[in-house]
Amino acid sequence: MVKISAVNYLNTKPFVYGIQHSGYLEDFELQLDIPSVCATKVINHEVDIGLVPIAILPELAYKEILTDYCIGAKGAVGSVLLLSQEPLDKIENIILDFHSNTSISLVKVLCSKYWNINPSWINSTKDFDHLIKGTTAGVLIGDRSMKIRSQFDFVYDLAFEWEQFSKMPFVFACWVCNRKLPEQFVSNFEKAISWGVANKLASIAGVENYQEAKDYVENNISYDLDAAKKSAMKLFLSYLRG
Template sequence: MEKIRISIVSFINSMPFKYGLETSDYIIENSIISNDIPSECARKLIHDEADIGLVPVAAIPEIPSAEIISDYCLSSNGNVETVLLLSDVPVDRIERIYLDYHSRTSVKLVKILCRYYWRINPEFIPASENYEKNIQKTVAGLVIGDRAFKIGKQFGYQIDLSNEWIKFKNMPFVFAAWVSNKKIPKKYLIEFNKSIKKGTSEIDNVINSYSSKIISDAHLKSYLTESIRYELDDKKREAINVFLELAAKV
């Protein structure tokens, strides 16, 4: 069997997955693992530069032969902490929004919330590096990932998009899922999911292995056990479908 190419998100929320994969002898022997930002995970699967990826759900329709291959994901049942709309003013006064280039799902989510929940019509600006300095007055910015921990508190309004979605649709939100773009050998999938399950069930070991310099260990534990939810159940699969239907319209 050729080695399976895995693209995994390089953010803190993926630490349990990373730990599980890297402590599995089978996965290490039979895989090539790369650490990427979410949008790059999607690009690699779309262009067949990876076989399995932790993919932003908004990108799933663009992936050839896409199949969700695991009962684990990156999701939230409340505040997720790391997908924020940052602003100096309330939502109804926002005129422009810079869109974080790291993830397609969060970009689609903020557009959905603007149109269908907040009922505002701001100008959307594709962001480039260091766009955060432009967030001021009536100009807001979508910020995702570990950077949200660092800069979120600088702004008067930190709008958690996961929580806003839940208020809007009364269902959890799934940010990313494990997706393949081709048939993966059954033996490999069994070992893959076994390693993912191990990582999500050994959070203390994860923290000891990948201690973060961005937040304290206590905050890290609450983030990985409360803010982020890893199980992909039927209700979350339904939420993915609802999101994708709306995403196709914005």
């Protein structure tokens, strides 16, 4: 049995829908996690395939990117945000979302290479929205970031800021296996993911605020892992290497 860890966010519903309903896959176990847990499971070989934050790719001894799909953005993504009550030049501390790996690395790259600020970093282990005040900002990702963004005077979309800095799209997560898998399963997995993306509107049927969700998966999330995104991944990972 092949164990799969997927992220349980609105933007991943097409992937999960394809895995569960396309009919292409058999003999698998699907686990739904937050991105950081998905990453840990892949690193520790608790699962065979994961939708992993790209920042952890250098930590994998064996890795094979599966499918031509990802969680990416060309411009604003809408759900990976730096939230603050003060502008960038007044920020002294940034709380880092415990859900995240790539977004934490991305905000550090932007602070160093683009915004030219040097805040103190605060790791979080639970909900921390109430701590974002004064000169303390916070990185928040996923569905909950979209729900509370209106509470803050300054909202910096990290994918948009990356595009302004690099003139490139951004990839937050991609499908990776940590061991060699049977070719037939890999082929069927790719078909399942492709089917899910092709049926992304069906995957979000019944969600709260459907029209907003539809706009988000159609216009904010860019699912194709194309050549431009692969180049952007290489650039981003080069910054992490220093």
